[in-house]
Amino acid sequence: MKFYASAPRGMTELLVEELKLHGAQKIQTGGGSGATFEGTLETAYRLCLWGRILNRVLLPITTVRAATPEILYDEVKTIRWERHMKSSGTLAVDCSAVDSAIGHSKYAALKVKDAIVDRFRDQFGERPSVDTEMPDIRVALQLRGDSGRLSLDLSGQSLHRRGYRIEGAHAPLKENLAAAILEFAGWKEIAQRGGPLIDPMCGSGTFLIEGALIAADIAPGLYRDYFGFLYWKGHDEELWQRLLAEARERREEGLKKLPPIIGFDQDYSALSAAKGNIARVGLVEQITVEERALDSLQALPDLPRGLLVVNPPYGERLGEVNELKSLYAQIGERLQTALPGWQAALFTGNPELAAYVGLRSDKLLTLFNGPLECQLFRYNVPEETAQGETINPALADSEGAQMFANRLRKNLKNLGKWAQREGIDCYRLYDADLPEYAVAVDLYRGEKLWVHVQEYEAPK
Numbered sequence: 001m002k003f004y005a006s007a008p009r010g011m012t013e014l015l016v017e018e019l020k021l022h023g024a025q026k027i028q029t030g031g032g033s034g035a036t037f038e039g040t041l042e043t044a045y046r047l048c049l050w051g052r053i054l055n056r057v058l059l060p061i062t063t064v065r066a067a068t069p070e071i072l073y074d075e076v077k078t079i080r081w082e083r084h085m086k087s088s089g090t091l092a093v094d095c096s097a098v099d100s101a102i103g104h105s106k107y108a109a110l111k112v113k114d115a116i117v118d119r120f121r122d123q124f125g126e127r128p129s130v131d132t133e134m135p136d137i138r139v140a141l142q143l144r145g146d147s148g149r150l151s152l153d154l155s156g157q158s159l160h161r162r163g164y165r166i167e168g169a170h171a172p173l174k175e176n177l178a179a180a181i182l183e184f185a186g187w188k189e190i191a192q193r194g195g196p197l198i199d200p201m202c203g204s205g206t207f208l209i210e211g212a213l214i215a216a217d218i219a220p221g222l223y224r225d226y227f228g229f230l231y232w233k234g235h236d237e238e239l240w241q242r243l244l245a246e247a248r249e250r251r252e253e254g255l256k257k258l259p260p261i262i263g264f265d266q267d268y269s270a271l272s273a274a275k276g277n278i279a280r281v282g283l284v285e286q287i288t289v290e291e292r293a294l295d296s297l298q299a300l301p302d303l304p305r306g307l308l309v310v311n312p313p314y315g316e317r318l319g320e321v322n323e324l325k326s327l328y329a330q331i332g333e334r335l336q337t338a339l340p341g342w343q344a345a346l347f348t349g350n351p352e353l354a355a356y357v358g359l360r361s362d363k364l365l366t367l368f369n370g371p372l373e374c375q376l377f378r379y380n381v382p383e384e385t386a387q388g389e390t391i392n393p394a395l396a397d398s399e400g401a402q403m404f405a406n407r408l409r410k411n412l413k414n415l416g417k418w419a420q421r422e423g424i425d426c427y428r429l430y431d432a433d434l435p436e437y438a439v440a441v442d443l444y445r446g447e448k449l450w451v452h453v454q455e456y457e458a459p460k
Contacts, residue, residue: 003044004058004151005051006034009368011180014053022046041236044154045229045243049221052179052214054159058140058151067101067146069111076115076150084152084233087124090131091116093139094153100143112141112150133157136231156228163223164209164280172203173311173347175220177369178210181376184365185345187307191215194259195306200294200334202263205274207309208287212261216254216286219247223281255286260303264292294327295413297334305341314349314374325356326420329449332357333412335381344379351375358449404437432456 003024007015012029019027023046024037037043047057061084064075085091093116095109102108113130116139121127128136138153160176173181182188187197197211213220221227222244229235265271271291278287310331315321335344336359348354349372354361361377368374411429419427430441438456443449 001040001044002036002038002060004034004036004060005047006032006055006058007053008055008174008177008180009033010366011053014180014183018051018053019047022050041234042239042243045236045240048155048159048227048229049243049247050219051159051176052210052220053176053183054155055176056140056153056155056158059154060149060151062150064148064150065146066108066143066148069102069107072102072108072148073111073115076112077119079119079150081116081119082123085128085137085231086233087120087126087128089128089136089231090134091128091137091139092130092132092135093141095141095143097143099145100148101146102143105143108141108143108148112139134226135228138228152228152232154227154229154232156226156230159221161224162220163225165204165206165277166280173206173369175206175210177367178206179214179220180367181311181345181347182207182211182214182307182309184376185307185309185378186343187211187309188214190307190343191259194304196260196262196300196303197306198297198308198339199263199310200265200292200297200308200331201310201312202265202274202289203267203270203311205263205277205287205289207311208261208263208274208289209277209281209283211309212258212281212283212287215261216251216258218251218254218281222247222251258286259306261287263287263289264294264297265289266291266293294330294334295409297338299338305339305343308335308339308342308344309347310345311347312353315353321350321353322423323420324350324353325425325445326416328353328356329358329445330416332359332449335359335379339381341383342381344381346377346379347374348377349374351377355447356445356449400436404434407433408441 005015005019012033015035016027016029019035019037023043024039027035027037029035044057044059047054062079064072066072093109093113095105097105097108117127138156140151140153142149160174162175165175191214199207202208263274268291271289274289278284278289312327312331313324315324331346346354346357349369354377359379359381362380363378365376366373367376408430415427415429425445426443428440428442432438432440438458440454440456442452444452
């Protein structure tokens with residue numbers, strides 16, 4: 001059988017990998033964000049159940065002429081729709097158009113719906129009704145020029161809608177975008193060696209949940225109660241139940257090897273949403289979430305090196321952008337202070353702010369959060385100082401060093417708030433307050449965060 005699968009923009013590489021993983025053959029990508037492939041009905045079912053970055057899986061029915069709305073109507077009415085649905089069933093029609101001879105895609109979708117309904121009424125004296133949310137079959141019409149391709153949408157709804165997220169914090173990422181970011185960041189390999197996942201600004205918990213699904217080999221479609229093939233006449237219920245049983249078994253085995261997954265947020269309402277979403281996937285015991293600010297992120301000496309992933313605010317207005325500079329700088333400071341040797345992934349719609357992290361990205365990827373072009377920055381957090389010398393653990397843990405570090409943290413917290421409020425990018429953080437540390441520490445935020453340290457003559 002021939003199929004078509006779609007994914008968000010910028011994910012063609014992951015799309016092809018996912019199709020191959022679940023048995024697709026003869027994969028061909030086009031200029032857009034989709035691919036045609038061949039496979040069995042089981043291939044399509046597996047993609048609906050296991051697709052982490054897919055949007056939809058379509059089963060093409062036929063190609064029709066569509067030079068005018070009337071020609072399109074006549075062509076669609078000749079198709080034997082009774083093979084696909086009952087006359088008492090429900091349907092929905094979606095239409096996309098590129099340089100179409102029919103100017104309005106919604107009007108074209110209406111003509112297709114009318115043709116299907118009229119065929120049933122003429123032949124059976126009964127007509128299907130329209131259900132735009134959960135129809136028995138969803139018909140997809142793709143118009144190009146004076147022709148169109150009609151398909152059955154086996155996914156029914158976009159596959160990013162896993163079924164676990166009812167509550168969302170402000171501007172949550174789509175689930176398949178979060179999964180793609182984790183894939184590009186190398187999370188699967190990190191999880192396999194037992195590395196933890198941390199999101200210090202977890203919002204409604206999308207990164208945490210998608211990270212757990214990937215690491216524990218859990219099918220993201222396992223939490224959905226609706227797919228577009230469930231009431232289709234061609235549906236193989238026995239096959240579907242076998243795939244569901246296999247997915248449940250894999251989930252139980254995968255949870256035994258799930259590494260630590262930890263999320264923080266200082267927004268109580270966002271954290272409440274995260275806890276609700278985590279409960280719906282049954283991972284309350286596996287995912288830890290706490291109400292904590294970013295500056296409380298500390299070293300995790302008892303855990304192997306893992307991945308920190310974060311989607312900080314982008315800022316829409318100039319004042320907001322200026323306020324966010326210190327936030328991005330703080331992310332970089334916490335990474336270098338608390339998580340040396342870790343890997344990190346930062347996703348932002350404002351790449352200029354990423355410069356304030358103060359780390360060099362090993363790879364920059366462009367992805368789209370809806371219509372917004374965004375960048376994914378990946379970092380290998382260095383283990384050494386700027387001079388290339390390994391930090392002496394005994395010195396770092398000495399009482400004097402801890403006292404000095406605590407003073408710097410306290411000053412940064414208090415002065416940082418003042419600087420952010422006043423729009424100040426350069427200021428003195430420390431000025432020889434402790435006799436043992438006769439230095440001045442100045443911060444300069446430009447394209448990067450610069451720290452300038454001057455030594456005074458020590459007091460007598």
